[in-house]
C-alpha cells in the first residue's frame with residue numbers, strides 16, 4: 245500500500261523515534277505520540293501528538309486527530325513502555341499496576357480505538373513492540389516480563405480475531421537495545437530493591453544492565469524492522485531482533501528450567517566482579 249497513515253506511541257526517544265523516522269523515510273505519513281514534545285521530529289515533517297497512554301482522553305484525542313486530519317489510520321505501532329524492575333516481593337502493587345497500565349492496557353485501549361476504523365476500511369496493521377523478555381522471564385524483571393508475556397498472548401488472540409477483517413497483528417521482540425530503557429529499568433531496580441535482602445543482586449544487575457546497554461543494538465535497527473513489519477505485504481507474526489536473541493531463546497526453551505535458573509543465578513551473583521574487572525581493564529587501556 246502507498247502513502248499509509250501510521251500512529252506510533254512512545255516516539256519521543258529510542259525505538260519509537262527511530263520507527264517514526266524509518267516509516268517516514270518510506271513515504272508513510274507519521275503521527276508520533278509521546279508525553280514529551282518532539283520538535284526534532286516535527287522539523288522532519290512528522291506530525292506530533294501529546295499522548296499519555298494511561299489517559300483515556302489523551303488516547304481518544306490522538307485517534308480523533310489522526311482521523312480528522314488524515315481520514316484513516318492504516319498502521320498502529322504500540323511502542324510506549326518502560327521496565328519496572330525490582331524483586332516481586334519488593335514491588336508495590338500500585339507500581340505493578342502502573343507497569344501494566346503503560347505496557348499493556350495503554351496499547352490495547354489504543355488498539356480498541358483504531359480497530360473500528362481499520363475493520364471498516366478492510367485494512368490495517370497493528371505492530372506491538374514486545375521483547376525477547378516476552379518469551380522468557382528473569383529474576384528482578386518479573387513484572388516487566390509479565391507485561392510483555394501478556395502483550396504476546398493478547399497479540400496472538402487478536403491476530404486470529406481480526407484477520408477476517410483485513411487487519412494483521414505483528415510482534416517485534418528486541419533483545420537489549422541502546423536506548424533510555426536500561427537506565428530507567430536500573431533506576432526502578434535500585435529504588436525498589438536497592439536495600440534489603442535482594443540488594444546485592446539488584447545492585448549488580450542494575451550496573452550490568454546499564455553497562456551492557458552501552459554496547460547494545462542501535463535502536464535504528466529496530467526502527468527499520470518495525471517499518472518492514474508495518475509495510476510488508478505478508479509480514480511475519482514475530483520479528484525476534486538483536487544478536488544472541490535466538491540463541492538465548494533456544495537455550496531458555498530447550499534446557500531444563502532448573503539449569504537455566506542456576507545459570508542466571510550464578511550470572512547475577514558474579515556480575516559485580518565481572519563489571520569491576522571490565523571497568524579496571526578499560527581504565528588500564530585509557
Ligand SMILES: NC(=O)c1ccc[n+]([C@@H]2O[C@H](COP(=O)([O-])OP(=O)(O)OC[C@H]3O[C@@H](n4cnc5c(N)ncnc54)[C@H](OP(=O)(O)O)[C@@H]3O)[C@@H](O)[C@H]2O)c1
Nearest residue numbers: 254256257258259279280297324325375420421423424425
Ligand atoms: N531498549 C531495550 O533494550 C528494549 C528491549 C526490548 C523491548 N523494548 C521495548 O521497546 C519499547 C520502547 O522502549 P525504548 O527502548 O525505546 O525506551 P525509551 O527510549 O525509554 O522510550 C520509551 C518511550 O515510551 C514513552 N512512554 C513511556 N511512558 C509513556 C506513557 N505513559 N505514555 C506515552 N508514552 C510513554 C516515552 O515517551 P515519554 O516519556 O515522552 O512519554 C518514550 O518515548 C518499550 O515498549 C520497551 O519495553 C526495549
